[in-house]
Amino acid sequence: MTKILIIAEHLNGKLNSSTARCVTCAREIKPDAIDVLVLSDAPDAVAAEAAKINGVSKVLTVTNAANSHALAAVYAPQIAAVARNGYTHVLAPSTTFGKDVAPCVAALLGVAQVSDIMKASDAHTFQRPIYAGNAIVTVQAPADQVLVGTVRTASYPAAGNGTNAAPIEVTNVGVELPTHTRFVELAQAKSDRPDLQSARRVVSGGRGVGSKENFAIIFQLADKLGAAVGASRAAVDAGYVPSDLQVGQTGKIIAPELYMAIGISGAIQHLTGIKDAGTIVAINKDGEAPIFEIADIGLVGDLFKLIPELEQAL
Amino acid sequence: MKILVGYKRVVDFNVRIQVKPDGSGVVTDGVKLSANPFDDIALEEALRLREKGITTEVVVATIGPADCQAHLRNGLAMGANRAIHVVTSDAIQPLTAARTLLKLIEKEQPQIVILGKQAIDDDCNQTGQMLAALWNRPQATFASRVEVTGNAARVTREVDAGLETIEVDLPAVITTDLRLNEPRFIKLPDIMKAKSKPLETIEFASLGIASGDHLKATSYAPPPKRSRGVMVKDAAELVAALKTKGLL
Numbered sequence: 001m002t003k004i005l006i007i008a009e010h011l012n013g014k015l016n017s018s019t020a021r022c023v024t025c026a027r028e029i030k031p032d033a034i035d036v037l038v039l040s041d042a043p044d045a046v047a048a049e050a051a052k053i054n055g056v057s058k059v060l061t062v063t064n065a066a067n068s069h070a071l072a073a074v075y076a077p078q079i080a081a082v083a084r085n086g087y088t089h090v091l092a093p094s095t096t097f098g099k100d101v102a103p104c105v106a107a108l109l110g111v112a113q114v115s116d117i118m119k120a121s122d123a124h125t126f127q128r129p130i131y132a133g134n135a136i137v138t139v140q141a142p143a144d145q146v147l148v149g150t151v152r153t154a155s156y157p158a159a160g161n162g163t164n165a166a167p168i169e170v171t172n173v174g175v176e177l178p179t180h181t182r183f184v185e186l187a188q189a190k191s192d193r194p195d196l197q198s199a200r201r202v203v204s205g206g207r208g209v210g211s212k213e214n215f216a217i218i219f220q221l222a223d224k225l226g227a228a229v230g231a232s233r234a235a236v237d238a239g240y241v242p243s244d245l246q247v248g249q250t251g252k253i254i255a256p257e258l259y260m261a262i263g264i265s266g267a268i269q270h271l272t273g274i275k276d277a278g279t280i281v282a283i284n285k286d287g288e289a290p291i292f293e294i295a296d297i298g299l300v301g302d303l304f305k306l307i308p309e310l311e312q313a314l
Numbered sequence: 315m316k317i318l319v320g321y322k323r324v325v326d327f328n329v330r331i332q333v334k335p336d337g338s339g340v341v342t343d344g345v346k347l348s349a350n351p352f353d354d355i356a357l358e359e360a361l362r363l364r365e366k367g368i369t370t371e372v373v374v375a376t377i378g379p380a381d382c383q384a385h386l387r388n389g390l391a392m393g394a395n396r397a398i399h400v401v402t403s404d405a406i407q408p409l410t411a412a413r414t415l416l417k418l419i420e421k422e423q424p425q426i427v428i429l430g431k432q433a434i435d436d437d438c439n440q441t442g443q444m445l446a447a448l449w450n451r452p453q454a455t456f457a458s459r460v461e462v463t464g465n466a467a468r469v470t471r472e473v474d475a476g477l478e479t480i481e482v483d484l485p486a487v488i489t490t491d492l493r494l495n496e497p498r499f500i501k502l503p504d505i506m507k508a509k510s511k512p513l514e515t516i517e518f519a520s521l522g523i524a525s526g527d528h529l530k531a532t533s534y535a536p537p538p539k540r541s542r543g544v545m546v547k548d549a550a551e552l553v554a555a556l557k558t559k560g561l562l
């Protein structure tokens with residue numbers, strides 16, 4: 001029996017779409033069951049959303065005031081306890097949430113973790129990127145151990161929902177939770193723009209944009225296109241935009257239909273974040289910039305002249 | 315107070331890694347090796363905490379083959395007080411690394427352990443979290459700001475939703491993100507000084523660690539290639555091209 005436990009990612013009572021992407025990865029393994037675990041202080045709304053995802057067999061909820069924030073040290077022992085109830089696989093998204101908690105679960109279970117799963121050839125054979133995505137390694141995990149893995153969300157579309165109505169069950173884990181880690185605050189930029197990780201269109205700016213003030217033209221173009229805004233590390237380091245907009249090896253790995261790289265040179269660490277994008281457009285004043293080697297559509301010129309023209313032409 | 319820093323040697327971030335034609339691995343012969351960039355940041359943070367008087371001793375540790383000594387000397391030249399080299403010629407996996415670091419913690423009793431959030435070779439992003447779980451102590455991963463006050467640390471973390479701040483009791487594990495600090499450059503006199511700093515070697519086998527290297531790499535392949543597309547000459551042509559592709 002192959003039984004997969006997916007750890008739901010949620011914030012402010014809303015399920016993150018990364019969870020439905022994990023379901024698609026889980027379905028690739030062709031398991032007998034796919035259960036979703038929701039840890040929260042108030043899991044009902046999130047559990048209801050998860051129950052609708054096609055392919056989900058059952059949703060398990062653990063309600064505890066200590067679960068009001070996703071602290072890895074608090075979540076991990078509870079996940080490990082549920083996993084011990086006959087699960088063969090534990091999957092979490094390879095987002096900062098999943099990256100934080102999944103290795104703790106693996107360590108508690110005494111097993112290895114497969115990070116950033118991009119393909120499951122069978123229940124224990126996976127492909128994952130290494131060296132900033134410059135090589136893909138196939139790894140085999142032992143069949144007699146629980147497999148803990150994080151799912152590279154850009155590799156899997158979100159499983160659809162609507163026709164499913166999986167049962168929701170309350171579970172008790174009965175493990176002692178640590179108090180040595182305390183949530184203080186989450187500083188979140190308020191934005192009405194689409195979410196970078198799930199947006200169909202993304203407009204990204206790099207160091208070439210030149211300043212925080214100049215970044216307004218990137219935001220403007222994005223708004224005209226209904227796109228999310230991203231950035232290179234150089235742009236984030238220089239303080240043009242907040243860190244949660246960084247795309248790349250150490251930022252967000254995304255797969256929009258349209259990605260526009262503006263004033264971005266195309267370092268490998270950036271490219272690894274956009275490899276799965278549908279169409280990549282590059283605008284750069286340097287015709288030799290490496291971004292053009294992978295761009296589907298390239299335009300050489302000064303972004304400060306081209307972006308207003310582009311907005312006009314849209 | 316003592317800080318232990320994990321300091322891994324990896325293929326330099328500027329190297330464009332090539333997969334061997336037979337798919338048995340990646341080419342590492344003659345390739346430039348450097349400290350994992352996140353580990354340089356980890357060491358820098360430890361040194362800054364020492365400069366603030368919060369810690370008195372910074373110990374760098376690496377797990378790797380015999381020729382890692384020069385790499386550890388760089389860590390000493392950057393400013394670490396001592397180095398520990400756990401010698402093994404095997405490329406160990408994160409669970410084994412975490413178990414090894416736990417042994418060093420038992421021996422050294424540090425109050426803070428700082429590691430990079432990921433090593434840029436296997437890109438696993440696991441060791442710090444595994445270590446914290448095995449040690450049964452807090453973790454503050456992806457740190458972009460660390461403030462130590464008394465017996466706790468307040469750490470700001472770069473998360474997908476923004477910047478999260480948590481407070482952890484010490485001892486704790488912290489893993490670094492890129493914007494935590496900018497590591498200092500090593501100065502020539504420091505390289506000379508580093509030669510006389512203590513560097514302890516421990517045979518990996520002598521630690522009696524149950525191997526956690528459960529994953530078997532069966533083959534390596536280059537990533538699917540994206541090829542160069544078309545060049546357009548102005549904004550109007552760009553819009554036309556996007557329309558042709560059905561993207562507008």
Ligand SMILES: Cc1cc2nc3c(=O)[nH]c(=O)nc-3n(C[C@H](O)[C@H](O)[C@H](O)COP(=O)(O)OP(=O)(O)OC[C@H]3O[C@@H](n4cnc5c(N)ncnc54)[C@H](O)[C@@H]3O)c2cc1C
Pocket residue numbers: 205206207208209231232233234235246247248249250251252262263264265266267268269270273283284285286289301302303304327351352434
């Ligand atoms: C461990 C590690 C991890 C990293 N992780 C990431 C990551 O996750 N994401 C990431 O992006 N980077 C990452 N980097 C950094 C990466 O190596 C590059 O330094 C970075 O991507 C460069 O950003 P950039 O392209 O904006 O800047 P630059 O390389 O400086 O490029 C700026 C570009 O703008 C163009 N330009 C300038 N002015 C104009 C103009 N007026 N009009 C049009 N074009 C103009 C220039 O021609 C140039 O090509 C990482 C590096 C390391 C070592």
